[in-house]
Amino acid sequence: MIELDSITRSFQVGDQSVRALRGVSVTIAAGEFVSIMGPSGSGKSTLLNLLGLLDRSDSGMYRLDGLDVTALTDAEAARVRREKIGFVFQFFHLVPRLSAADNVALPMMLAGVQPTLRKERVARLLADVGLSQRASHLPGQLSGGQLQRVAIARAMSMNPTLLLADEPTGNLDRSTGRDVLTLLEELNRRGTTLIVVTHDQEIGARAGRRIAMEDGQVVADSCPSGEGP
Amino acid sequence: MTSRDTFSLAWGSLAHQPGRTLLIALAMSIGVASVVVLTALGEGARRYVLDQFASLGTGLLIVIPGRAETSGGAPGVLSGQTTRDLTLADADAVARLRGVERVAPLNVGVAQVSRGGLSREAVLLGSTASLLEIRHMRLIQGHYLPAGPSDQATQVCVLGLRIRAELFGQANALGEWLRIGDRRFRVIGVLATQGQQMGFDSDETVAIPVAAAQQLFNTASLFRILVEARGRDAVAPVKEDLLALLKARHENDADVTVITQDAVLATFDRIFTALTLAVSGIAAISLGVAGVLIMNVMLVSVAQRRSEIGLLKALGATASQVRDLFLAEAGLIAALGAVIGLLLGLAASFVLGRIYPVLPITPPLWAMAAAVTTALVAALLFAWLPARKAARLDAALALARR
Numbered sequence: 001m002i003e004l005d006s007i008t009r010s011f012q013v014g015d016q017s018v019r020a021l022r023g024v025s026v027t028i029a030a031g032e033f034v035s036i037m038g039p040s041g042s043g044k045s046t047l048l049n050l051l052g053l054l055d056r057s058d059s060g061m062y063r064l065d066g067l068d069v070t071a072l073t074d075a076e077a078a079r080v081r082r083e084k085i086g087f088v089f090q091f092f093h094l095v096p097r098l099s100a101a102d103n104v105a106l107p108m109m110l111a112g113v114q115p116t117l118r119k120e121r122v123a124r125l126l127a128d129v130g131l132s133q134r135a136s137h138l139p140g141q142l143s144g145g146q147l148q149r150v151a152i153a154r155a156m157s158m159n160p161t162l163l164l165a166d167e168p169t170g171n172l173d174r175s176t177g178r179d180v181l182t183l184l185e186e187l188n189r190r191g192t193t194l195i196v197v198t199h200d201q202e203i204g205a206r207a208g209r210r211i212a213m214e215d216g217q218v219v220a221d222s223c224p225s226g227e228g229p
Numbered sequence: 230m231t232s233r234d235t236f237s238l239a240w241g242s243l244a245h246q247p248g249r250t251l252l253i254a255l256a257m258s259i260g261v262a263s264v265v266v267l268t269a270l271g272e273g274a275r276r277y278v279l280d281q282f283a284s285l286g287t288g289l290l291i292v293i294p295g296r297a298e299t300s301g302g303a304p305g306v307l308s309g310q311t312t313r314d315l316t317l318a319d320a321d322a323v324a325r326l327r328g329v330e331r332v333a334p335l336n337v338g339v340a341q342v343s344r345g346g347l348s349r350e351a352v353l354l355g356s357t358a359s360l361l362e363i364r365h366m367r368l369i370q371g372h373y374l375p376a377g378p379s380d381q382a383t384q385v386c387v388l389g390l391r392i393r394a395e396l397f398g399q400a401n402a403l404g405e406w407l408r409i410g411d412r413r414f415r416v417i418g419v420l421a422t423q424g425q426q427m428g429f430d431s432d433e434t435v436a437i438p439v440a441a442a443q444q445l446f447n448t449a450s451l452f453r454i455l456v457e458a459r460g461r462d463a464v465a466p467v468k469e470d471l472l473a474l475l476k477a478r479h480e481n482d483a484d485v486t487v488i489t490q491d492a493v494l495a496t497f498d499r500i501f502t503a504l505t506l507a508v509s510g511i512a513a514i515s516l517g518v519a520g521v522l523i524m525n526v527m528l529v530s531v532a533q534r535r536s537e538i539g540l541l542k543a544l545g546a547t548a549s550q551v552r553d554l555f556l557a558e559a560g561l562i563a564a565l566g567a568v569i570g571l572l573l574g575l576a577a578s579f580v581l582g583r584i585y586p587v588l589p590i591t592p593p594l595w596a597m598a599a600a601v602t603t604a605l606v607a608a609l610l611f612a613w614l615p616a617r618k619a620a621r622l623d624a625a626l627a628l629a630r631r
């Protein structure tokens with residue numbers, strides 16, 4: 001499903017060029033659960049942003065579902081994000097003035113889904129993450145674990161094939177983090193490809209495939225695609 | 230995204246900061262309200278003046294002694310010093326022209342009018358019977374000046390309402406005698422109230438036969454000749470004939486000026502329209518100021534909502550959807566301001582209409598439409614920059630907490 005070939009990405013900081021990714025080549029099959037680990041600054045978030053089409057590589061090739069997405073226009077990239085990709089962030093990123101239900105509905109709103117259909121799906125998504133009772137609560141009235149579950153419901157609202165999570169448990173206590181990961185694993189079991197960036201060894205170990213990064217490069221890959229999980 | 234969703238999201242973000250939203254809307258509304266009020270006033274003044282002139286009749290020509298440099302100027306009130314005077318004989322000759330319905334020679338002066346111990350100054354109009362029709366005046370009592378040859382100095386007078394009241398009080402005035410200057414006149418009629426006309430308040434005038442006025446003022450010249458043509462279409466030919474006639478009578482010197490009602494009306498119309506536009510244009514500048522305010526506030530808002538914008542992009546919003554969201558916010562604020570402004574403007578116009586009942590103060594529809602459109606356009610124009618800034622925001626950077 002994902003093919004990365006010699007991806008590089010550098011950032012200009014002042015008059016210095018920081019090479020965040022130096023030639024990353026990875027292939028990930030549909031339905032895999034992949035964890036990406038590595039020290040801070042090793043390029044994990046940069047890689048995830050590239051995978052989610054929030055950022056572009058300087059060179060290299062990225063194929064998503066057989067489609068070359070390296071040179072998509074802004075509108076085309078937005079469309080791919082909308083239809084295929086869900087994001088979960090460390091800091092949840094819920095819109096504070098919108099209720100849990102409205103936050104979950106946001107991607108469908110952007111995609112132009114009819115309000116009645118939207119309502120139905122929001123109800124089901126919130127039920128899936130066990131938050132039916134909190135539909136009308138504002139983010140300020142929810143705990144960290146609940147916020148992340150709302151964010152996961154939102155990420156799944158357009159039924160994406162690829163779920164990208166950047167340190168989804170980084171802001172949660174250990175047991176809440178475990179619950180959130182269980183929820184993500186459940187989604188993966190239902191067929192969604194799951195890529196999780198994490199610092200947590202325990203969480204990393206639960207992934208079917210573990211990729212280790214260092215200094216902008218993949219230094220270890222427990223189970224490269226092709227050799228099969 | 231449907232436009233309904235765009236507006237509801239935009240509205241949600243505005244409603245989240247009601248104080249800020251109301252303040253900007255208020256700034257907009259002041260601009261809209263001032264455009265509405267000022268155009269209402271300008272239009273009111275224009276209509277008032279035009280109505281005043283129209284009440285003089287549309288077939289009216291005014292002959293003024295002397296050559297005017299500009300055409301269509303307003304008739305001066307008290308002047309008469311010119312090279313060659315207009316005379317009663319001129320007026321009688323004009324009356325015989327084809328297409329002329331009636332002619333009223335006019336002399337104007339100020340004189341002391343007294344009866345018994347009571348005395349006051351009044352504007353004295355020397356004219357003929359035709360003046361009543363030409364100036365569309367009405368009597369409430371008696372007759373107007375007698376018909377007959379214009380050079381007959383009958384000692385009779387017609388009083389304006391206030392003069393009558395001040396000299397006679399509740400008593401009967403008809404048939405009574407009073408003194409104007411050093412002569413005695415008999416009251417034969419009283420004018421109905423008429424309001425301002427050509428610079429005089431008819432309530433404050435006393436009309437006497439023109440020949441009597443000439444004796445009183447010791448002059449053989451006229452201040453004006455008022456000519457009424459047979460209908461609007463006759464005005465132009467009558468004007469031509471009239472100029473030719475007077476030129477011939479004045480030893481081939483074209484030394485009179487003829488003002489027609491149409492020219493006066495058109496001039497006033499132009500002046501007032503220009504004034505109204507200028508004044509409302511100045512008021513519209515405040516809409517531009519409100520636009521700058523919107524831009525400023527939106528720039529701050531884009532900076533504050535960076536992560537929200539990044540999130541929307543991550544969730545699949547295109548750059549144009551993000552831009553439209555911010556434009557919708559600006560549009561909604563402007564619309565809110567426009568509604569408040571229209572209400573304020575209408576209320577203020579209503580109050581002004583009560584304070585100055587003679588002015589027909591109603592804000593013209595075009596002005597209200599123009600004010601609202603200007604408000605919306607200004608808001609969208611000034612919101613364009615912040616909206617584009619939001620649309621171009623780097624999503625990955627906006628979402629990262631560095």
Ligand SMILES: Nc1ncnc2c1ncn2[C@@H]1O[C@H](COP(=O)(O)OP(=O)(O)O)[C@@H](O)[C@H]1O
Pocket residue numbers: 011012013018019020038039040041042043044045046047626
């Ligand atoms: N937008 C950016 N501007 C400048 N430098 C950046 C930017 N994004 C990432 N970097 C740099 O690239 C490197 C990799 O960053 P990142 O991918 O965030 O690391 P990780 O997520 O593994 O901690 C770091 O040195 C970081 O400072």
Ligand SMILES: [Mg+2]
Pocket residue numbers: 044045046
């Ligand atoms: Mg990171």
